[in-house]
Amino acid sequence: MNRTTDVEFTTRLRAVPTQGAAGRTVLIAGGAGFLGSHLCRQHIDLGARVLCVDNLSTGRMANIALLLDHPSFRFLRHDIVTPFDPGEPVHFIFNMASPASPPKYQIDPIATFETNVIGSENLLKLAERTGARILQASTSEVYGEPEVTPQAEGYRGNVQTMGPRACYDEGKRAAETLFYEFHARRGVDIRVARIFNTYGPNMDPDDGRVVSNFIVQALSGEDLTIYGDGSQTRSFCYVDDLVAGLMTLMYHDEGDIDRPVNLGNPGEFTVRELAEMVLKVTGSRSGLVSRDLPADDPTQRRPDIDRARKLLGWVPKVPLREGLALTAPYFAAELKRNAHVGS
C-alpha cells in the first residue's frame, strides 16, 4: 500500500512570508480535506504546531496519515457545528471546513449550510476568545453565475437563494457576512480568500469535480464525461499555487487585508479543452461522452487576481498542463491503493 502520495507531490511550495507561523499553533478546520491537508503539511514543515480538526465527512485520513506521528501535529475528529475547546492556545485559524464539490455538498445540504454558517461562527467565537487571526476559505461560488468576466472582488454576484447550489453558495456568502461583523464589531483579525477551482494531489478521486473525474476516467480507460457541450469555461489553479496564496494572505500584514481576496488561476479553458489535455497528459485512449448540464451549473468562472497581485505579490505559476502532469501520478497511486484495498 502506497501511503506516500501526500509527501511526494506537495513539495513545490514557493517562498511565502511565513515567519509568523513558526513556533505558533495553527488550527486547521477541515485539515484532512484537499486544501486543508496541504496546509497541515506546510505548517509542520515550517515548524508550526498544527491542530487539525475534521469530522471526516469528506476529509480523508489518508491525506494526513504521515503527519499523525509528528510531535507537533494533533488530530481532533470533531464537527465544528458543535462548539469546542481546542485545549491549548491557538494563534492562527484556517477555516477550510465544508464539503466543496456539488455532489458531496448536496448529499446533506442542511449540514453543508450549517458547517458554513454555524461552524464559521463557532470558529469566529474561538478566534475572539483566543485572539487568533482567522482565515475564511470563501469561494468563487459567492459570484454564482457571473454576468461579468473576469470576476473582481467588487462584483456582488448572481446567486440563487433557492436552488440546488444555494446551501453552499449562500452558506459561504453568509459566512463572509459573519466574518465582516466579527471584525467590525468585535475586532477579530480576519482574512477572507475567495478560492477558485483548484486541483492537485490529495483531491478525493471520488469527489465529482471535473479534474478528478477526467483524470480518474482517463486512467481507468473510461470515456470522459462532459456535461453540456463542454463549451463552459473554468479556470484551474494548481494546489501548490493556491496554498502559497492562502499562506501569503494569512501571514501578510499590510493594506486592507481584511477584505476579500480572489485566489485562483486566471487561465481560462473550456471543459472540452481540459478533457483533451488530460487525455494527452495521461496517454489515455479514452473518448468523450456528453451528458445533460446539471441545473444551476455556472457557464463561466474566471478570477480577476489584480488585488492578490498588488496586495500580496502573489500570482500562480504552474501552467495547467504541468499541473495535470504532476497530478496524474497521484491519482494513479490512489487507484492502485483502492484496488489493493478492494482486493
Place this chain on the structure above:
Amino acid sequence: MNRTTDVEFTTRLRAVPTQGAAGRTVLIAGGAGFLGSHLCRQHIDLGARVLCVDNLSTGRMANIALLLDHPSFRFLRHDIVTPFDPGEPVHFIFNMASPASPPKYQIDPIATFETNVIGSENLLKLAERTGARILQASTSEVYGEPEVTPQAEGYRGNVQTMGPRACYDEGKRAAETLFYEFHARRGVDIRVARIFNTYGPNMDPDDGRVVSNFIVQALSGEDLTIYGDGSQTRSFCYVDDLVAGLMTLMYHDEGDIDRPVNLGNPGEFTVRELAEMVLKVTGSRSGLVSRDLPADDPTQRRPDIDRARKLLGWVPKVPLREGLALTAPYFAAELKRNAHVGS
C-alpha cells in the same frame, strides 16, 4: 393614556381565503412587531388561537396590549435563536421575527443575523416536528441594490456580502435557502413572501424608516430629513394590503406556492414626493433638510407583483395618500401617549 390605537386603525382587511385558520393554532414569531401584531389581531378576529412569540428587542407590548386578555391569545417572551417547545400543537407559523429597519438591525448585527438564520432554522425544525405550514417574512432586501426595475422573483439580486446591510440582507437570503432545503429535503410545507416597504399603524415611531420619520417629524413640527437629494425612489404598501397578501399566501393551496412571492405596492414615489405628501396630509408647516446618503442605501426598489396577482389574485388597493391619512392619526396618538408617559 390611549391604548386603543391598535384597534382603531387595523380593521380594513379585505376578504382573504382564511377558512384554513379558524379553530387552528397559529404561532406568530415577532408577533409584537409591526406586521406581526396585525397578524395576531386578524387571526384572533378569524377565530384562530394565537401564540405570539417575541423577545421584544424591537417588538412592543403596546401593539398587542388589547389582545393579552383574550382567551385565544397567548404571549411568550422568547428569543427564537434558542429552540423552544410551544407546549401545544401548532398548525401554522408566521416567521416575522427580526428587527427590520437599518438603524435597529444594525444595533447588534450579529444578533440580527442569528435571528434570521438560526431563528429561522429553529422554526423550520418546529414546523418539521409539528407538521405546521410555515411562512417566511423575506424581504425586498434580498435584491440589494437592484440593476433591474421592477424586481421580479427571478431576479437574483445585487447584494454585498460584506457591508453594513449584509447582516440583514444576507441573513434573509440564507433563511430563504434554509426554507428551500427544509421543503426539498424534509417535506416542510413552506411559503416565502418577499415583503417590500410597508407602513401603517403599529410602526415604531422611532424605528428610523422613512414613513415613520417623516410623519413624526411633520407632527412634531420638525423639518423632514431627506437623505441624499431625495430622488431615490421607494414603493410604499399600506399595512392592511400587505397583511391581506401574507394571509392569502399562507392559506392558499394551489400552484407552485412554495416559491417566493413579492408582496408590495408597485406605485413608485421619490422620497421627496413622499415628504411633500406627508406635509399635505398632516397639514404640517415643517420644511425639508438634506443629509448625506448612508452607505449601501438602495437608490431604487419597486416590486413586480405579477406573480402575486396571478397566483393569489392579490393586489394592493390603498393609494399612498389614503394610507398616509390613515396612518397619521396613529402616530399622533403615539406621540401623545409618549408625551403623557414622559410627563
